[in-house]
Amino acid sequence: MGLRLFNTYGRTLEDFVPRTSGKVGFYGCGPTVYNFAHIGNLRAYVFEDTLVRALEYLGYDVTHVMNITDVGHLSGDDDTGEDKIVKTAQERHKSVLEVAQYYSDAFFKDSGRLNIKRPTIVCKATEHVGDMIELIKRLEAKGFTYMAAGNLYFDVAKFPDYGKMAMLKLEELQAGTRVELDQNKRNPFDFVLWFTKSKFEDQALQWDSPWGRGYPGWHIECSAMSMKYLGEQFDIHAGGIDHIQVHHTNEIAQSEAATGKQWVRYWLHNEFLIMDKGKMSKSSGNFLTLQTLVDAGYDPLDYRYFLLGGHYRSQLQFSYDALDSAKASRRSLNERVLSLRDNATPEGVRAPALPALSALAPAAIARLEAFKAAIEDDLSTPRALAELWGVLREQKLPAAHALAAAFDMDRVLGLGLAGQERKESGVDPALAAEIEELIAQRAAAKKAKDFSKADGIRNQLKERGVLLEDGPAGTSWKLA
RNA sequence: GGCGCCGUACCCAAGCGGUAAGGGAGAGGUCUGCAAAACCUUCAUGCAUCGGUUCGAUUCCGAUCGGCGCCUCCA
Missing domain, CATH: 1.10.730 (Isoleucyl-tRNA Synthetase; Domain 1)
Structure with a gap:
């Protein structure tokens, strides 16, 4: 019958047909490495892993690309937020890259423990800033950008399908009800492609660009890196459900504006892991880790x-x-x-x-x-x-x-x-022999109806972590 | 305020128009000197509530109640 996947783009179950028969290009949003991944985050990676495994099981050759967001990003939508990686680095008296490496290593350790297969390609944002700049230049050449107060913005009004996947109705959304609007934007939904103006004097990671020294906006890394490794059009993009409205919406806008082509065919999103009091949140600091x-x-x-x-x-x-x-x-x-x-x-x-x-x-x-x-x-x-x-x-x-x-x-x-192997197969042979000897003594005791002695031997072994089980074929033992 | 999702046994959780998967816990049984393990059996005339559509609804529609998410960085 073939694989069917629920495509967020259109909200329907669709037959999966890859662009190239037998091959799948898949981009999964990876972690932002300023803290440990919590078990809610990990749900997304187990989901992505399950998708990859399922595709391979069904015979597809999968190229799985995952990004590591090691560029610091602001906790707010404009220049007023804090850079999360910088904040962690200052608290720990470490360099930004040390912090990123530390949490990146922790992430892959957790992945390994969860039996998550390592993606075909893992790419760091900081190593692809040049690719991002090139992509932004394409957008600029096509007239999708504008400068305001030192930052380069994507002009949503120039991209008619903006918000189509998320089913956003721009005129009905009350942007700014919860967060103060960035006054430099022409439209509340415009987003930054390149920051040059930061309130942080000590912004650790900065790069030169045609728009001035600064650093990239959050969304551009996924567009630039996915296209670099999977081409301008590929099959599947996945991530948490929270990314639908902003991150993925903006990725689609900037990617398709740059190429003029449909970017991703299937969009898959996993739901949240819910705690008693709602979802776990990395930024709130209240979360459970795998450890x-x-x-x-x-x-x-x-x-x-x-x-x-x-x-x-x-x-x-x-x-x-x-x-x-x-x-x-x-x-x-x-x-x-x-x-x-x-x-x-x-x-x-x-x-x-x-x-x-x-x-x-x-x-x-x-x-x-x-x-x-x-x-x-x-x-x-x-x-x-x-x-x-x-x-x-x-x-x-x-x-x-x-x-x-x-x-x-x-x-x-x-x-x-x-x-799976029996733990017992790895025990010291001398100990195993001793256990066998005690089992033999117990068998003799049982035969002589000396049950108190038999039970004594069993209890003695139990204290040493060895459990005896009597079966039709005699007594076997295992470690507790 | 707007948009969206969900409410299934003691617990977790599938199913989503044709009469309720699976797991855990519980109960009974087989085996056993006892125990443990294992295995077998059992465990929702009913799927939040109330209406409606239908030959037929847990499944579709409407209302109500309850929970959650998004509109802000977020898996």
Whole structure:
């Protein structure tokens, strides 16, 4: 049936057809590195990762470009705000680039822990200022810009389709109700392409440009870098839902004004993670990081599982109850995989031999087809997860077949199922031998009906973190 | 003030015109000296409320109540 994606541009579910058959150019808005990414931000990157994995699963060759916003940007729309990276740098007595590098590293560490694949190309704004200047020059040559009070603005009035994707009705919006308007603008929706006038004497990052020494406006980096690496027209652009109205609207305006062509075909936006009191906000300083969850005893993949349990276009309510549920689910999932793995692995062999997907039993094939249908239906990871559970619990399906199907599904889900190994396989052989000896003693005690001694041995091992489980085939043990 | 989204069992969460996926928790069972684990079974005549359209609505329309987002940097 083929992949269908919900395109914000038009607000409809559309069949996905790439510009070049078999290839996908994808640009995902990356982090602004002046602080740690919080778990709400991370939802966006897990979503982008799921999209990339799904495209690859469906056979596309994906070029995934992600930007790193390491140019400081003002917290306000005009010259009155604070530059967030500069502010952090001053507080930490570090250079702006040190701060950016530090949080960028932290970001990729979190990504790795969440099993997010590294994008094909990661590009820093500070290394592409020349490309931005070139793009702005094209806009200027075409008459889309004007200078006012030292800043170069994009003139929204010259771009008739402004706000089309966001379905903005300019005359109905009450711009300025919450924030004071920049008096230099001809139109409230005009935005800065290049700043030369900053209230900061010590603006750390400045570049020479035809409009004077200064630094680029926020939106231009995405237009310039995406076009550099993906061409003037490409397939998918994704980001958080908050970017629809301003950031992406402005990106579209400046990109299409410069080239005169449609820029991006499909726009995908993920909804927010919601806390009890509303969304998490980086600038408010009140947020949870992945490390907070790790410190509380959760595995980063517990959080990934939690995210996959909701559709990317629905708001998801975060709570520790829900995370506990995800954690328990994932533990059970891993236990199930391990148990199937044991069943599918012949004695004396380290890893099971899995059948080719084409050779799977009909029940497994049916699950895989349902899984693919779920993914193709606008990335329905909740339904995909249901199919994963389904195949793992399919009765009368040989273990190797269930595993092969589950591992295939996990190429999209990214839960690390294939990498699951029993922790016990890594213990010191001497300790293992000792445990086996105690188990033998306990077996003898049990046979002699000396249950208090048998239970004593079990409790003794339990205190050392070793759990005994009696089964039909004798006693097995595992680490707590 | 304008625009948009959402309200499904104890909890999280799919479905979005044809009679409620999945997970967690709970309950019962199999196994067991006990325990644990595992597995099996079970768990919404009903999808915020009230009207309407329809042969038929959780799904469409309207109203009401409640929650959230955007119009400001923001995932």
